[in-house]
Every structure is written in structure tokens, then in C-alpha cells.
Amino acid sequence: MEMAELEQKVCKILADNLSVPEDQVTPSARFQEDLDADSLDLVEAVLALEEEFGVTIPEEEMEGVRTVGQAIQLVAAKLGVAA
Amino acid sequence: MNRVVVTGFGPVTPVGVGIDAFWEALTAGRSGIDRIQRFDPSGLPVQIAGEVHGFAPEDWMTPKEVKRTDRAVHFAIGAAKLAWTDAGEPSVDRARTGVMFSTGIGGLDSLLKQHLVLLEKGPDRVSPFMVPMLMPNAAAGHVAMAFGFTGPNACITTACAAGSHAVGEAFRLIKYGLADVCIAGGTEASILPLTVAGFAQMQALTRNPDPAKASRPFDKNRDGFVLSEGAGAVVLEEAGRALSRGARIYAEVCGYGASADAHHITAPEPEGLGAIQALQAALEEAGESPDGVEYINAHGTSTQLNDAAETRAIKKTLGDHAYRTAVSSTKSMTGHMLGAAGAVEAGVAALAVHTGLMPPTINYETPDEECDLDYVPNQARQGEVRLALSNAFGFGGHNAVVALRRFED
Numbered sequence: 001m002e003m004a005e006l007e008q009k010v011c012k013i014l015a016d017n018l019s020v021p022e023d024q025v026t027p028s029a030r031f032q033e034d035l036d037a038d039s040l041d042l043v044e045a046v047l048a049l050e051e052e053f054g055v056t057i058p059e060e061e062m063e064g065v066r067t068v069g070q071a072i073q074l075v076a077a078k079l080g081v082a083a
Numbered sequence: 084m085n086r087v088v089v090t091g092f093g094p095v096t097p098v099g100v101g102i103d104a105f106w107e108a109l110t111a112g113r114s115g116i117d118r119i120q121r122f123d124p125s126g127l128p129v130q131i132a133g134e135v136h137g138f139a140p141e142d143w144m145t146p147k148e149v150k151r152t153d154r155a156v157h158f159a160i161g162a163a164k165l166a167w168t169d170a171g172e173p174s175v176d177r178a179r180t181g182v183m184f185s186t187g188i189g190g191l192d193s194l195l196k197q198h199l200v201l202l203e204k205g206p207d208r209v210s211p212f213m214v215p216m217l218m219p220n221a222a223a224g225h226v227a228m229a230f231g232f233t234g235p236n237a238c239i240t241t242a243c244a245a246g247s248h249a250v251g252e253a254f255r256l257i258k259y260g261l262a263d264v265c266i267a268g269g270t271e272a273s274i275l276p277l278t279v280a281g282f283a284q285m286q287a288l289t290r291n292p293d294p295a296k297a298s299r300p301f302d303k304n305r306d307g308f309v310l311s312e313g314a315g316a317v318v319l320e321e322a323g324r325a326l327s328r329g330a331r332i333y334a335e336v337c338g339y340g341a342s343a344d345a346h347h348i349t350a351p352e353p354e355g356l357g358a359i360q361a362l363q364a365a366l367e368e369a370g371e372s373p374d375g376v377e378y379i380n381a382h383g384t385s386t387q388l389n390d391a392a393e394t395r396a397i398k399k400t401l402g403d404h405a406y407r408t409a410v411s412s413t414k415s416m417t418g419h420m421l422g423a424a425g426a427v428e429a430g431v432a433a434l435a436v437h438t439g440l441m442p443p444t445i446n447y448e449t450p451d452e453e454c455d456l457d458y459v460p461n462q463a464r465q466g467e468v469r470l471a472l473s474n475a476f477g478f479g480g481h482n483a484v485v486a487l488r489r490f491e492d
Contacts, residue, residue: 040211040212043211044210044211044212
């Protein structure tokens, strides 16, 4: 999978999961401030990402994740997709 | 001691959503029961229910709220907002405005879906929203959030009496000065294969396959209730503030009686002793004598046991006047909305006081010697309704009676 495709997929999943318009879900968007996602929303969103990509994202790895871009990087690293 | 009035009502029911559709159907004697459509009921012992149609949660909540809440909360928010609009959206002191929102069962659908996830995919896939979606008090919390009301807030879960307890306890909050305004309601969304199976195993559900004929309270050939879903909410206000803002007042809540059978976890005490105690307490608080009662919206579930015991309780409480009192069960049309029923039916009693129109008991065909009162058979009736009672009795032996009368300043 190319990075661009991965990015698109992650954004789509997050938009669906957080019930926000897709055009708001950009790499620079911050979960809490821009997408109105609280801690439970994030747990649910991670579950959806894990399900879609068949990866495991432990809680401690999510701790520093504040933006959509960081989430994309996390998934990319798990899948070995290069930027 | 404050007087308390009903100024708004929001029904979300199998016979209609919103007061106009609801009241039109109920006074026309139209059933809301049909074959179950939300899932394929083939193979279940009972395949009919009272489902709510024509209700879109997106009309009342954001897409994200819809996704993060159970259907029971969707109904509750819809009913509360309908009631608030009906009351004219009064301006209130948020800290003095309470919410009492009951349910019998809570978010069982959400619980079952996540249990399936646990079994099929493991604990790491269980949604973090499972707990806030399944908890019975979710509706009370979400209604408070929807309006920003920070006054007293609770959920009473007393099965089929829950909605009446919500109305009664909210009445007391205002009467004793603990709140100025309350939204009181009940909600239920538990038509699921598991609940159909469970209630059927109790022999509580009718086996009559004809949907519109199945719920037949007080009829000799009744054989159980019809499982239904929905919600109802009323806006209760301290009478003085309602008057000063020129609110339309449906009725005064003047009494509330609550008791326990202390007899059996599901069967009513056969002589109706617990119900009598609640009926008498409601009348006593209202300062009314039994022969002032003109209309009773009965619990009337259409089970053999309830309808006979309730009839005995009414006769014992009202004496000979029982035979001059109109008693109807609107569950003949709505089916049994469990924890929502009492709130919807308190609204019905308030409308009966307001309009003088008493909805019928439909499907009343064959009299039963044990049930020999005037059940307003099959046709609505226009009359004088100064004082009305709304009965609710729940598994667990809970009894709750709300008394409503025409408001006279």
C-alpha cells in the first residue's frame, strides 16, 4: 500500500467513526480540539483502525497521539509503509 | 407546599410520534401493533410487537450522539424535546430544573451487540461506549445534557411502573420546593429476540397471532401483553410560574401513591392489596374522595392476572362508584411499553382531563365476570373529567398511581 492510499483510508475511517465531515479530517487536524473527540472516542477510533488494518495498537502507543497525522504515522509504521 | 401542573407532553409510541398523531390515533381506537419488522421474528414463539415507526433519531440528535447512544436514549431525547416544545420552551433556572427519566430495561440491545463482539473477536474489541450505552440511567443523563439542566436527576427502574414513578417523584420534587420545573419520562427499546423469548417463557406475552386484536385488556379472552417500545415525557411546573408565563395547563398533578405488593416477584397480589394502598395514597394526597374519580387510565396489560387484580383493586378503593367510573387501557392500542408506559399514560390522563375525551379499550368483545367495570369499550367517549388516575404496576411488585385533576386557580 502506498502512503497516500493509507492516509486516505485512515482519514475515511476516522471521519466515519467520529461522525465528522471527511474534509475536516486532514493530517494536521487535532483530535480533541478540531474533531471534538474525547478519550472514549479515540479508543473507539483505534478499535476501528485495528480492525481495518489487522494491527494492534497498544494504549501506551496512543498516548502521545494528538493529531490525525500522528495516527497515520503509527499505522504506517505497523504496516511498514514508508512515507 | 407548591402546586404542580403539566404543561407539556411528548409521546414517541407505536401509535404515533408527537401529541397530535398520538392523540388522534388513540381517540380513534387505532392499534399500533404489527408483525415485528426490525428483525426477522421467524422461529420466535411470538412474532408481533408494538414498534415505533416514523421516528428518525437524527431529527433530534447529532449523528455522533445517535451512534454513541442506545435506541432507548434516542426515544427519550425525542420525547423530552417534543414535550419541551409542547410546553412552549419555557425559560428556566437550569439549576432548578430536574430530570427524572426511567426505563424498565435500559440499553439491552447495545449490551447484546457488544457481548457478541466479546465472544467473536475478544475483549480487546469491546467498545468503550458499551457501558454508557447500556446503563439504564443513560437517558436521564442525556436529557439533562441536551438541555443543560443541572437540577435533581435520576432514573428509577421499577419495570412497568418506572414511568409513573418518574412522574410521581418529579411531582414531589416540585411540590416540596426542590425544583421549579422537571422533565419526567420513561423510555424503552427492548424488542429483541432475547426479550421476546424471555417474556414468552414467563407466559406473559399473548400468543394471539392477529396483531391488531392481540392486546385485549379486560376481555375474557385476553391471554397476555404485547411487547412494545417507545417513550413519553411530561413537563411539570410549579403552578404559579406556569400561570405567570401564561402557559397552557393540561392538568394539575395532585397526588401520587407508591407501594409494594411484597408478595411475588412477578405475579400481582391477587386481591390487589398493594394497588389499593397506592390508589388510596394518591387520593389522600390529592385530598379527594374516591367518588370524585371520573376516569382511570388503567395499567390494563391484557394478562389474566393483572386485569383481574386491578379490577378488584379499583372496586375495593372506589366502592360502588367504581361502576360509575370510566376505566380504559390504552395498552389495547399501544401495547406495553414497559418502563415508558407510565409516563405515556400519565400524559394520556392529563389529556383526558384537558379535553374530556377518554380513549377506549379496544378489542373488548367478551365480558369477563371478574372484570365487570365500564372499560370504555371500543369507542372513545366525551365527558366530564375533573379527576383522573393513572395506574402502573411493575414486576417486582411495584405500584405507582398518579392523580391528575383539572387545574383551578
